[in-house]
Amino acid sequence: MSADNSKPTKNVSRRDFLGISWAALVGILGAETAGVLFRYIQPINTGGFGGIVNAGKVDDFKRGSITPNQAGRFFLVRLEDGSFLALWQKCTHLGCSVPWVEAENQFHCPCHGSLFNQVGEVQGGPAPRPLDFFPVTIENGEVFVDTGNPTTRTKFDPGQTTKA
Numbered sequence: 001m002s003a004d005n006s007k008p009t010k011n012v013s014r015r016d017f018l019g020i021s022w023a024a025l026v027g028i029l030g031a032e033t034a035g036v037l038f039r040y041i042q043p044i045n046t047g048g049f050g051g052i053v054n055a056g057k058v059d060d061f062k063r064g065s066i067t068p069n070q071a072g073r074f075f076l077v078r079l080e081d082g083s084f085l086a087l088w089q090k091c092t093h094l095g096c097s098v099p100w101v102e103a104e105n106q107f108h109c110p111c112h113g114s115l116f117n118q119v120g121e122v123q124g125g126p127a128p129r130p131l132d133f134f135p136v137t138i139e140n141g142e143v144f145v146d147t148g149n150p151t152t153r154t155k156f157d158p159g160q161t162t163k164a
């Protein structure tokens, strides 16, 4: 006569097996979905809008110039004192893209006619505040614009610029 000293085994019922399988499947799908969403909401750091954009070399921008950057959706303004200001091209009225109109020497929104001067201050139209700006940093003679961090303002202040 032999005694069975082995640990008791627990049989998994068909219902339990299906429940565990279902939970595992939901977990895997949830992880996949989270991964896709995480990649989607991450800032694009490949030089496009939403990440840090290398706008070019400091010396590429003349004093008193306004240069559009399509990939970053901003205008890089180089003021007469040599400092930089990056203006988001998005109108502060209802969000249209605002072009710089050289013949008018101002930004002129095509949607409802808001006007902004070289530093983005409202000169006319329904826009409630100046164009938003992005932080600018200069490293090794190159200009970088952080398009993931727009800043709103009520007026232009030289503290919003970055010295070269």
Ligand code: FES
Binding pocket: 091, 092, 093, 094, 095, 096, 109, 110, 111, 112, 113, 114, 125, 126, 127
């Ligand atoms: S969206 Fe620019 S003026 Fe309305």
